[in-house]
Amino acid sequence: MNEILKPLALGAAMVVSGLAHADAVEALRDFAKDVRSGRAEFTQTVTAPDGKRKKTSSGSFEFQRPNQFRFVYSKPFEQLIVGDGKKVWMYDPDLQQASSRKLDQALGASPAALLAGTNIERDFELKPQPDSQGMSWVQAVPRQPDAVVQSLRIGFKGRELAAIELQDGFGQRSLIQFSALVPNASVAPERFRFVAPPGTDVIDSP
Numbered sequence: 001m002n003e004i005l006k007p008l009a010l011g012a013a014m015v016v017s018g019l020a021h022a023d024a025v026e027a028l029r030d031f032a033k034d035v036r037s038g039r040a041e042f043t044q045t046v047t048a049p050d051g052k053r054k055k056t057s058s059g060s061f062e063f064q065r066p067n068q069f070r071f072v073y074s075k076p077f078e079q080l081i082v083g084d085g086k087k088v089w090m091y092d093p094d095l096q097q098a099s100s101r102k103l104d105q106a107l108g109a110s111p112a113a114l115l116a117g118t119n120i121e122r123d124f125e126l127k128p129q130p131d132s133q134g135m136s137w138v139q140a141v142p143r144q145p146d147a148v149v150q151s152l153r154i155g156f157k158g159r160e161l162a163a164i165e166l167q168d169g170f171g172q173r174s175l176i177q178f179s180a181l182v183p184n185a186s187v188a189p190e191r192f193r194f195v196a197p198p199g200t201d202v203i204d205s206p
Contacts, residue, residue, distance in 0.1 A: 024138035049171030
């Protein structure tokens with residue numbers, strides 16, 4: 001499964017409100033309260049446990065609460081991940097394969113659950129972290145044990161969501177950096193529906 005959903009998926013952003021070093025915990029709470037939808041561009045860098053091997057991908061992201069999102073990977077390979085509120089679909093156009101999992105099974109303690117979910121503090125314990133890389137950070141600790149995600153941090157520049165960093169149980173790190181953020185953007189409902197193209201091999205879990 002793609003790194004975004006294998007811990008995990010999404011994000012949108014908040015407009016900078018003038019505080020150069022806003023408290024990241026409050027910024028995340030405001031994000032959850034005030035941002036109901038959005039779109040952004042993203043770059044994802046996955047670093048192997050040895051810290052040397054890196055893999056970079058990029059694409060676009062859209063979301064709408066509750067639990068609807070769309071990741072479109074464009075480089076280096078095309079891939080589509082769609083959360084329709086009930087299931088998460090993954091589509092690989094090169095292989096002409098699509099698969100689905102129930103939403104709660106696919107998300108776990110992932111960025112998608114954190115940013116597109118309905119109740120952050122019910123699902124995560126929030127802890128402020130030291131500033132680094134020009135960002136204020138908050139750690140989100142899953143209240144339910146998650147064997148996949150070992151740590152999850154969210155970075156803000158002022159009041160604007162800038163990055164998500166996570167580490168999985170194998171020591172692999174993923175850094176997702178957002179740009180061109182548009183909070184509360186109008187997103188058409190069909191963006192969160194997956195329809196398999198003709199000829200696609202579909203594995204649909206019940």
